[in-house]
Amino acid sequence: MATLPVSLVFAFKNRPKCVITRAQYVKEATDLAKRSNELGSPTRRKDESFGKISIQELVFLEDDVQALNEAFPQGEKADTSWAVTVLFSLAKLVFGILGLALSVIWPLHIIVFMLVNPPAFPFLNQVFIQLDSAWGLLGTTAFAIFCYYLVMSVISGEMHSIHPMK
Template sequence: MYPQGEKAETAWAMTVLGYLAKLVLGVLGLIVSVAWIAHIVIYLLINPPLSPFLNGVFIKLDDVWGLLGTAAFAFFCFYLLLAVIAGAMMLGMRLVFITIHPMKWGATLMNSFLFNVGLILLCSISVIQFCATSFAYYAQATAAQEIFGHTLQSLRGIKYLYKYNVFQIAFIALAGLTFVLYAAFFCNFSGMEKKKTKRQIPAFRLKHVLP
């Protein structure tokens, strides 16, 4: 509905620009998501890797300008962290049919907020490790690769999880499941109930019938 009021044109322009920004960001997010999944399949799941893919892209960007490859590397890592944050906000520590510490717009308790912040901070370590593994060719001979790559993958007991690419396979499986759920339920994962249409009530009711 076209906005009403004194600044109706400004509000309408901001509304249109907001939808255009969502369109651009949505297309950009789709491209980055497909690039992430393709990189995991090509570089991690296939042995030997078919191509370094994004690693080679980052190296070529570094040849163009020293910090361009690093900025692209940081962008992909930050995008993955944003995806983790979005997932944490939607699920809210969901256990089957029970939701613990949900995040609700305007109705989030302080302990729920702190719990989700702690969950995101905990997941950030996993994101760093996942990025160090995914971009091992680009991040070789760095401290992050040494800590989250060789050292972590050599620990007794959990090294088989990295040897058989359990995390990467789980990543692809959950990404596919999320895509199916988004397509089936039209992105209605926030747990918010649809607003019921209210019956219109006339603003004025005549109590007396004039002659």
């Protein structure tokens, strides 16, 4: 359950800090173009391990292209694009911290309420009941958020096991 919040916090940590210059963009884009050409070269295709290595390198190349586009927004609304990039980075940090809290609360609830016989404390059950008594759908919404987070954590963990190099 830790892969989702950790990856969100690392995404914030590794965000572009400022817009790069045009010269830096051209240099980076040229390097990416060279890497792209190397992936598609005929001598490379004859290699036996071409399939697995090229897929990993292709994923890395796509990530680098995306990072370059984030660091150097282009077009008529480049300032708006940069502002959105900054806001998404901050949102990743906030959701990473909230996810970390949820990742601690779920196992704690399992230990306190389900593994101890009789249950030591109703913990999340009581929280959801209190939220429901405050407003009809608040407890249900909170429970849905917890369940959705659990599903997203499982999917995130599965993606890391499928693509361990990513």
